[in-house]
Amino acid sequence: xxxxxxxxxxxxxxxxxxxxxxxxxxxxxxxxxxxxxxxxxxxxxxxxxxxxxxxxxxxxxxxxxxxxxxxxxxxxxxxxxxxxxxxxxxxxxxxxxxxxxxxxxxxxxxxxxxxxxxxxxxxxxxxxxxxxxxxxxxxxxxxxxxxxxxxxxxxxxxxxxxxxxxxxxxxxxxxxxxxxxxxxxxxxxxxxxxxxxxxxxxxxxxxxxxxxxxxxxxxxxxxxxxxxxxxxxxxxxxxxxxxxxxxxxxxxxxxxxxxxxxxxxxxxxxxxxxxxxxxxxxxxxxxxxxxxxxxxxxxxxxxxxxxxxxxxxxxxxxxxxxxxxxxxxxxxxxxxx
Amino acid sequence: xxxxxxxxxxxxxxxxxxxxxxxxxxxxxxxxxxxxxxxxxxxxxxxxxxxxxxxxxxxxxxxxxxxxxxxxxxxxxxxxxxxxxxxxxxxxxxxxxxxxxxxxxxxxxxxxxxxxxxxxxxxxxxxxxxxxxxxxxxxxxxxxxxxxxxxxxxxxxxxxxxxxxxxxxxxxxxxxxxxxxxxxxxxxxxxxxxxxxxxxxxxxxxxxxxxxxxxxxxxxxxxxxxxxxxxxxxxxxxxxxxxxxxxxxxxxxxxxxxxxxxxxxxxxxxxxxxxxxxxxxxxxxxxxxxxxxxxxxxxxxxxxxxxxxxxxxxxxxxxxxxxxxxxxxxxxxxxxxxxxxxxxxxxxxx
Numbered sequence: 001x002x003x004x005x006x007x008x009x010x011x012x013x014x015x016x017x018x019x020x021x022x023x024x025x026x027x028x029x030x031x032x033x034x035x036x037x038x039x040x041x042x043x044x045x046x047x048x049x050x051x052x053x054x055x056x057x058x059x060x061x062x063x064x065x066x067x068x069x070x071x072x073x074x075x076x077x078x079x080x081x082x083x084x085x086x087x088x089x090x091x092x093x094x095x096x097x098x099x100x101x102x103x104x105x106x107x108x109x110x111x112x113x114x115x116x117x118x119x120x121x122x123x124x125x126x127x128x129x130x131x132x133x134x135x136x137x138x139x140x141x142x143x144x145x146x147x148x149x150x151x152x153x154x155x156x157x158x159x160x161x162x163x164x165x166x167x168x169x170x171x172x173x174x175x176x177x178x179x180x181x182x183x184x185x186x187x188x189x190x191x192x193x194x195x196x197x198x199x200x201x202x203x204x205x206x207x208x209x210x211x212x213x214x215x216x217x218x219x220x221x222x223x224x225x226x227x228x229x230x231x232x233x234x235x236x237x238x239x240x241x242x243x244x245x246x247x248x249x250x251x252x253x254x255x256x257x258x259x260x261x262x263x264x265x266x267x268x269x270x271x272x273x274x275x276x277x278x279x280x281x282x283x284x285x286x287x288x289x290x291x292x293x294x295x296x297x298x299x300x301x302x303x304x305x306x307x308x309x310x311x312x313x314x315x316x317x318x319x320x321x322x323x324x325x326x327x328x329x330x331x332x333x334x335x336x337x
Numbered sequence: 338x339x340x341x342x343x344x345x346x347x348x349x350x351x352x353x354x355x356x357x358x359x360x361x362x363x364x365x366x367x368x369x370x371x372x373x374x375x376x377x378x379x380x381x382x383x384x385x386x387x388x389x390x391x392x393x394x395x396x397x398x399x400x401x402x403x404x405x406x407x408x409x410x411x412x413x414x415x416x417x418x419x420x421x422x423x424x425x426x427x428x429x430x431x432x433x434x435x436x437x438x439x440x441x442x443x444x445x446x447x448x449x450x451x452x453x454x455x456x457x458x459x460x461x462x463x464x465x466x467x468x469x470x471x472x473x474x475x476x477x478x479x480x481x482x483x484x485x486x487x488x489x490x491x492x493x494x495x496x497x498x499x500x501x502x503x504x505x506x507x508x509x510x511x512x513x514x515x516x517x518x519x520x521x522x523x524x525x526x527x528x529x530x531x532x533x534x535x536x537x538x539x540x541x542x543x544x545x546x547x548x549x550x551x552x553x554x555x556x557x558x559x560x561x562x563x564x565x566x567x568x569x570x571x572x573x574x575x576x577x578x579x580x581x582x583x584x585x586x587x588x589x590x591x592x593x594x595x596x597x598x599x600x601x602x603x604x605x606x607x608x609x610x611x612x613x614x615x616x617x618x619x620x621x622x623x624x625x626x627x628x629x630x631x632x633x634x635x636x637x638x639x640x641x642x643x644x645x646x647x648x649x650x651x652x653x654x655x656x657x658x659x660x661x662x663x664x665x666x667x668x669x670x671x672x673x674x675x676x677x678x679x680x681x682x683x684x685x686x687x
Contacts, residue, residue, distance in 0.1 A: 007467070010353075010354040010355050010358065010407070011407055011410065011411060011469075012418065012469070012472065012473060012476070013354075013355035014355050014358045014359055014362070014408070014411060015411055015473040015477065016476050017355065017359050018362065018411075018413075018477075018480075019476045019479060019480035020480070021476050022402075022480050022481075023479065023480050023482055025364075027482065031604055038479055038484065038491070038567065040475075040479075040480050047543035052353075052355070052356055052359070053359075056356065056359055056360055056363060057360075057363060058360075058363050058364050058367040059364060059380040059381060059382075063379075063380040065382065070409060071371050074604030074654040075502065076541060080343055089369040090363060090367070091362075091363040091364075091366040092363070092366065092437070093440065095441045095480040095481055096411075096412065096413065096439060096440065096477055096480070097412050097414075097438075097439065097441050097442065098412055098441075098474050098476075099410060099411055099470070099473075099474075100511065101410075101411025101466075101467075101470045101507075101511060102412060102470045102471070102473055102474035102477070103461055103474070104470070105459070105467045105471040105474060106455055106458050106459060106471060106474050107458075108461075108496075108540075109457070109459060109460070109461035109471065109496075110454065110455075110458045110463060112461050112494065112496055112540075113457060113458060113461065113494060115378075116457075116492075124450075124451075125454075127448075128451050128454065130662070131445050131447070133443065134442060134445060135441050135445045136412065137412040137413070137414050137439075138412075138414075141507065141511050142510055142536060142537035142538065142590075142591050142592045143460075143467075143507070143510075143537070143539070143592060144537060144538070144539040144540070144592025144593060144595065144596050145496060145539065145540045146539070146540060146541045146542065146596055146599075147419075148543075148628070148639055157626050157627040157645075158626075159626045160623070160624050160625070160626065160628070161624055169491070172491045173446070173491070174428050180577065183615075183617070183620050184617075185617045186617070187613075187615045187616045187617055187620075190672060197491050198491060198492065198493055199491060200493040200494070200495070201492075201493075201494045201495060202495050202496075202497060202540075203495075203496055203497055203540070203543035204542055204543040205543070209493075212571060216473045217614065223624075224620060224624035224625070225617075225620055227620075227622070231578070247493075257628050268501075268572070268575055271439075271499035271500070271501070272499075275500070298394035302475045303660065304617075304658045304660070305593070305658065305683050306661075306686075307657050307658045307660055307678075308626065308654050308655055308657055308658025308680070309654065310654065310678035310679070310684070310685075311670050311680045311681050312571070312679075312680075313395035314685045314686065315686060316626045322686045323686075325390075325682065325686045326682070326683055326687055327659040328661070328682075329657075329660060329680075329682035329686070330621075330664075330679075330683050331660055331661035331674075331681040332657065332659075332661045332663075333548075333679040333680050333683060334661070335661055335664045336664070336672070336675075336676045336679075337590070
């Protein structure tokens with residue numbers, strides 16, 4: 001986990017200090033590396049925190065932060081063996097409560113995931129949420145998220161993607177290949193053999209990230225474009241941990257073959273397009289609209305995107321891109337005449 | 338009261354923010370009867386270095402005010418006690434952190450299974466303020482020493498938080514404040530200013546909504562005559578959200594109520610469309626929860642689907658994106674809305 005450690009803000013650092021002390025009390029003589037592993041920090045971040053704790057304390061009766069008013073550690077063990085032994089404790093006995101917003105964030109995250117097969121026991125989720133509420137220093141803020149995992153047992157309507165998700169989940173767990181029909185945005189269907197690596201989601205959209213044996217590369221498959229999926233007995237050949245397999249954090253990765261188009265968009269709609277705007281793209285404000293660059297892999301995607309934002313986003317250049325959008329919308333409108 | 342130690346400003350600048358905040362929490366946890374502001378500023382590490390006995394400490398006092406907010410934001414219950422017989426006097430007001438309200442109740446623990454789930458729940462928030470909140474929540478969870486059953490490799494879930502209005506609304510909800518914002522209703526030319534009591538922020542079908550109670554002009558907001566409850570789409574809030582005065586208490590599980598309300602609207606909203614077989618529209622719309630196939634797929638080039646929706650304008654945007662792959666059959670308003678959009682796109686690109 002250490003490679004995911006990020007620089008911390010002052011509030012994060014305080015939360016960390018208040019969390020680290022009780023853990024150290026329960027793990028007398030823990031190694032710096034163990035603490036780093038457990039908290040998802042770098043060993044250096046742990047050492048700095050321990051050094052700060054060791055010289056902190058309360059003003060005490062003399063208001064002078066005298067020796068007994070400060071935390072203390074076994075400095076020899078720390079400096080020579082990277083071991084953390086607290087020899088004097090001050091003020092803190094236990095772990096802190098969650099804040100109202102922290103509890104709300106976790107509760108809303110649990111709601112979003114409530115239909116995961118792993119969460120089949122709804123009672124367990126409810127009890128977990130109530131523990132978070134009781135463990136917060138104030139009532140969790142009112143943030144709610146609709147459960148978005150495709151579920152076969154939804155009260156309103158079962159989700160048609162539930163069987164596909166269950167199948168993918170099983171193949172990920174068993175480490176076996178999948179065979180599936182994948183239809184692209186132009187309606188063309190191809191049989192693919194895939195090493196499933198990860199199930200991803202953005203809001204209500206679900207994706208499979210996997211190694212595609214046809215394309216010989218990691219590909220992203222929308223669950224709603226997958227059909228006729230079956231699990232094979234063939235073990236997967238590529239793993240998320242392989243050096244030639246990279247699972248990027250973003251779903252839409254720029255490629256050198258991308259087409260660049262210039263668009264004008266109303267400022268409030270910019271967030272809807274962030275995925276398509278390359279890093280470092282210049283944006284110019286002009287007449288209350290923002291002119292910027294989009295990257296798309298082909299005009300099939302572009303015309304759909306732009307036609308779904310009428311009056312909000314307009315393609316300015318190149319002419320071929322404008323023509324593709326115009327033709328798409330004109331054919332659509334023609335169906336009504 | 339002892340005199341200040343190391344009072345030069347260069348010494349003070351060497352005390353990092355987290356050390357000052359940590360020292361403040363320790364000092365306030367350690368006191369039963371509380372400390373006055375003057376005691377804090379003159380004795381606590383990070384303040385005492387800057388404190389001028391008998392001098393002007395206005396900057397330091399402002400710093401203390403900000404630090405109090407930061408600490409409370411972390412869920413640390415910093416409370417104030419009025420001196421008996423001297424209520425309302427800032428100089429004798431005492432600050433402390435009561436241990437019982439600070440510490441996680443001892444009967445709360447999390448199993449390795451639950452820890453796995455909470456790790457996954459935290460992963461959902463990777464942008465906006467909620468990502469920081471879940472990061473800090475996980476630190477506190479780790480404090481309890483439980484490790485997850487297995488690293489969660491199989492899933493990478495994510496909920497978007499891209500509406501500019503989310504942060505100010507969420508802050509107003511937290512602080513129970515009335516808010517004003519310009520709201521652009523579809524079909525209207527200009528945004529109209531709304532004044533509401535925020536009740537909940539909910540994400541439904543990928544879009545963030547604010548559930549709120551309208552402030553009735555002239556009416557007493559604490560009276561029983563409550564304003565209408567309305568749901569606002571965050572993406573239609575087209576200008577800054579301005580926090581105002583304190584909102585009256587409105588107890589209840591508003592998030593659950595708002596989600597249930599949206600579910601009802603979704604169930605009532607029914608549209609019929611014809612889609613080209615084997616098109617992206619047929620695949621995507623056909624695989625949507627609640628969609629019904631009205632005609633069997635039997636060699637025909639078109640198939641008819643019945644869809645549910647919450648907001649006609651949003652569905653119209655989405656259907657327009659499918660261009661000639663979709664023909665709206667009903668309702669007529671949706672048909673009209675889609676044609677208008679397509680024609681607009683043609684004009685804008687002609």
